[in-house]
Amino acid sequence: MNDVITAIRTVPLEHYVVLSFILFSIGMAGVLFRRNTIIILMCLELMFNSVNLLLTAFSAHHSDPSGQVFVFFIMLVAAAEVTVGLAILVMMKRNVDSVDINQLNRLKW
Amino acid sequence: MVKTDLLTALVPAFPLFGAVVTAILRRKLKGNSAGMLATLMIVLSFVCSAVLFAGHEVVNALHSAGMHQEHPAEGATHIVKLFDWINIGGMEVPFAFQIDALSLTMMLIVTGIGSLIHLYSIGYMHDDPRVATFFSQLNLFTFAMLLLVMGANFVMTFIGWEGVGLCSYLLIGFWYKTPAYNYAARKAFVMNRIGDVGFVLGLAWLFSVLGTLNYTEVMAKAGTLSTETITGITLLLFVGAIGKSAQLPLFTWLPDAMAGPTPVSALIHAATMVTAGIFLIVRSSALFALAPFTQDVILYTGLITSLLTASIGVFQNDIKKVLAYSTVSQLGLMFVALGLGAYSAAMFHVTTHAFFKALLFLGAGSVIHALGGEQDIRKMGGLKGVTKITYVTFLIGTLAIAGIPGFSGFFSKDAILMAAYQEHPMLYVATMAVSLLTCFYMFRLLFLTFFGTYRGPGSETGTHAHESPLVMTVPLMVLAVLSLFGGFLNLPHLFGGHEPMKHYLETAADGISGEHMFLSETTEWTVMAITVGLILATIALAWNRFGKKTTLDPEPENLPAFQRLIARKWKIDELYASLFEKPYQWFSEHFFSIGERMIMTPLMIGSGHTTERLGKLMRRFQSGNMSFYLFGMVMGMIVLLVWTLYSV
Numbered sequence: 230m231n232d233v234i235t236a237i238r239t240v241p242l243e244h245y246v247v248l249s250f251i252l253f254s255i256g257m258a259g260v261l262f263r264r265n266t267i268i269i270l271m272c273l274e275l276m277f278n279s280v281n282l283l284l285t286a287f288s289a290h291h292s293d294p295s296g297q298v299f300v301f302f303i304m305l306v307a308a309a310e311v312t313v314g315l316a317i318l319v320m321m322k323r324n325v326d327s328v329d330i331n332q333l334n335r336l337k338w
Numbered sequence: 339m340v341k342t343d344l345l346t347a348l349v350p351a352f353p354l355f356g357a358v359v360t361a362i363l364r365r366k367l368k369g370n371s372a373g374m375l376a377t378l379m380i381v382l383s384f385v386c387s388a389v390l391f392a393g394h395e396v397v398n399a400l401h402s403a404g405m406h407q408e409h410p411a412e413g414a415t416h417i418v419k420l421f422d423w424i425n426i427g428g429m430e431v432p433f434a435f436q437i438d439a440l441s442l443t444m445m446l447i448v449t450g451i452g453s454l455i456h457l458y459s460i461g462y463m464h465d466d467p468r469v470a471t472f473f474s475q476l477n478l479f480t481f482a483m484l485l486l487v488m489g490a491n492f493v494m495t496f497i498g499w500e501g502v503g504l505c506s507y508l509l510i511g512f513w514y515k516t517p518a519y520n521y522a523a524r525k526a527f528v529m530n531r532i533g534d535v536g537f538v539l540g541l542a543w544l545f546s547v548l549g550t551l552n553y554t555e556v557m558a559k560a561g562t563l564s565t566e567t568i569t570g571i572t573l574l575l576f577v578g579a580i581g582k583s584a585q586l587p588l589f590t591w592l593p594d595a596m597a598g599p600t601p602v603s604a605l606i607h608a609a610t611m612v613t614a615g616i617f618l619i620v621r622s623s624a625l626f627a628l629a630p631f632t633q634d635v636i637l638y639t640g641l642i643t644s645l646l647t648a649s650i651g652v653f654q655n656d657i658k659k660v661l662a663y664s665t666v667s668q669l670g671l672m673f674v675a676l677g678l679g680a681y682s683a684a685m686f687h688v689t690t691h692a693f694f695k696a697l698l699f700l701g702a703g704s705v706i707h708a709l710g711g712e713q714d715i716r717k718m719g720g721l722k723g724v725t726k727i728t729y730v731t732f733l734i735g736t737l738a739i740a741g742i743p744g745f746s747g748f749f750s751k752d753a754i755l756m757a758a759y760q761e762h763p764m765l766y767v768a769t770m771a772v773s774l775l776t777c778f779y780m781f782r783l784l785f786l787t788f789f790g791t792y793r794g795p796g797s798e799t800g801t802h803a804h805e806s807p808l809v810m811t812v813p814l815m816v817l818a819v820l821s822l823f824g825g826f827l828n829l830p831h832l833f834g835g836h837e838p839m840k841h842y843l844e845t846a847a848d849g850i851s852g853e854h855m856f857l858s859e860t861t862e863w864t865v866m867a868i869t870v871g872l873i874l875a876t877i878a879l880a881w882n883r884f885g886k887k888t889t890l891d892p893e894p895e896n897l898p899a900f901q902r903l904i905a906r907k908w909k910i911d912e913l914y915a916s917l918f919e920k921p922y923q924w925f926s927e928h929f930f931s932i933g934e935r936m937i938m939t940p941l942m943i944g945s946g947h948t949t950e951r952l953g954k955l956m957r958r959f960q961s962g963n964m965s966f967y968l969f970g971m972v973m974g975m976i977v978l979l980v981w982t983l984y985s986v
Contacts, residue, residue: 257972260968260972261965261968261969261972262965264965330964330965331963331964331965333962333964334961334962334963334964335962
């Protein structure tokens with residue numbers, strides 16, 4: 230365990246921040262501009278994990294385990310959320326035979 | 339003691355149980371079963387009251403002392419507390435009953451007469467489709483009336499007071515499909531509310547100065563109040579009594595209340611509920627005795643009411659209306675007695691009046707029943723031979739109310755006349771005039787109904803008209819016996835009696851012990867002889883005028899001017915209409931056209947329009963475009979982030 234933490238510490242903290250920022254931005258751009266619902270879900274995961282990465286890095290650098298505990302919770306919630314999201318996706322595919330997010334505007338009032 | 343508590347609780351419990359059960363099972367109970375059940379409940383309640391009365395210490399004390407005792411045994415008042423009801427801060431109102439001479443007397447009247455009238459109603463209402471509802475409401479009324487007379491504090495009395503008001507309203511409007519009956523019911527309700535406001539204000543004032551509303555404590559502390567306060571409180575309580583007991587200026591509801599079924603008129607609007615005002619004043623006689631001004635107000639209110647309504651009674655043609663005006667007039671006489679401080683005479687008259695007025699109303703009901711709903715006495719006549727029992731009992735009732743010596747009304751009315759004479763001979767003349775008018779219209783009623791020849795449409799008497807069934811005539815007979823001998827309950831010294839009822843009531847109402855009769859026996863005999871002579875002369879006059887009548891009386895429109903005014907009830911209804919109803923309607927209409935049309939409506943419509951327009955605007959944002967939502971979400975987060983960073 231200590232080896233992993235030492236390994237994480239060999240890279241400076243700034244690098245992690247920059248990497249997380251890039252990953253988060255990619256994810257957000259995907260969510261905003263893609264129309265395929267599967268891609269959007271994947272981009273959501275990307276955003277989650279960029280945050281997770283940052284949390285782990287800070288946790289290791291500050292020798293504070295609570296950041297890592299927090300990561301586990303996020304992963305748990307994300308898993309549950311993906312289940313629901315994929316279920317909606319399956320129903321969408323069955324009903325409108327498409328995974329285009331704009332098809333969902335039929336649900337509006 | 340435990341036995342007393344149980345019995346006391348059972349007295350109101352039986353009618354309540356009967357009311358609830360008949361109300362719930364009103365569709366299931368067929369035929370006479372609802373009436374039987376309701377009657378049984380009241381009879382049981384009467385039995386409990388009678389046992390309580392027999393076990394009451396004072397009765398025993400009076401017996402053992404040969405009814406001579408000056409101060410009957412202590413402990414004449416039992417407070418039976420069932421549970422704490424209102425207990426907030428300084429206010430403590432227990433749900434308790436007060437059992438003493440006064441409440442026992444009233445309980446016996448309410449349940450005793452109530453039983454007879456319930457029994458009678460079985461026959462009278464037997465073909466009405468809503469008979470179970472009727473009995474349920476009649477039982478509920480008895481329950482409320484028992485709360486009124488048994489309550490150990492003003493609040494309990496007030497609940498009963500409102501309860502009887504409600505039942506009165508329900509039963510007047512029992513045949514609710516006739517709009518006029520509904521109007522009469524509403525009129526009674528509104529008039530009673532006006533009185534109730536006075537009652538409540540009186541209670542509030544009383545509580546604010548004494549901090550308690552229990553009768554025993556209030557009466558004990560009454561002496562500590564200033565005269566002005568007591569006068570104010572008693573005047574307010576009297577306003578309540580005016581409303582309930584139908585005195586000027588609120589009496590107009592009672593004649594209209596005759597819209598209800600006849601047993602209701604007998605029970606509520608003659609024998610029990612309308613005497614609640616008198617009961618209230620006797621109950622708080624310790625307060626009233628300290629307020630001479632209020633007593634004068636009571637005296638003159640009662641006097642004017644009784645004169646006015648007795649005169650109206652002479653020109654009424656509806657059999658029940660005559661009796662209704664007679665009731666108002668007799669109640670006025672009782673208030674005269676109260677105003678003179680003759681509380682025992684008032685209570686005595688309440689009792690005998692309950693007997694003979696219930697009898698007269700039930701007899702009138704029997705006549706109406708016999709003639710298939712006809713109420714106009716001008717279209718009656720010659721019923722003497724057809725409805726024999728009704729005729730004989732009605733005759734006894736008439737003799738009793740007219741004050742023929744030996745009958746109950748004679749003794750009680752004489753007690754009031756004597757008290758009036760003692761105060762001032764002019765008062766005696768005035769009350770005498772009331773008695774003579776009473777005698778005149780009652781014999782007019784009797785002669786027009788039972789004597790002469792039948793004047794109605796066709797010649798129905800021989801064929802159609804019939805005597806009522808036994809279930810209706812038995813109560814008549816019992817009440818006739820009571821009207822005959824009721825006077826012996828309080829036989830005055832003049833006839834060798836000891837006024838047992840007065841001595842009995844003395845233990846409950848403080849005011850009674852202050853009564854003093856100081857007329858010499860010769861004076862009493864003379865006054866009495868004059869009274870009886872005038873009454874006999876009036877009967878002769880009535881016989882001469884109406885005894886052998888075969889033609890119809892003229893319509894009120896064709897009478898001479900003054901008589902027409904009286905026949906139109908002194909135009910009091912019209913006066914109230916132009917004084918209160920028309921201005922009220924005028925205000926309502928203007929409030930509608932200004933307040934409603936110009937202020938409220940634009941406000942309401944305007945707020946509706948605004949919401950609608952805002953909604954149309956906001957709807958654009960819900961486009962259904964998922965990317966747009968997500969974009970909005972991200973933008974919002976960025977704004978929040980920037981705001982958080984820069985606001986630190």
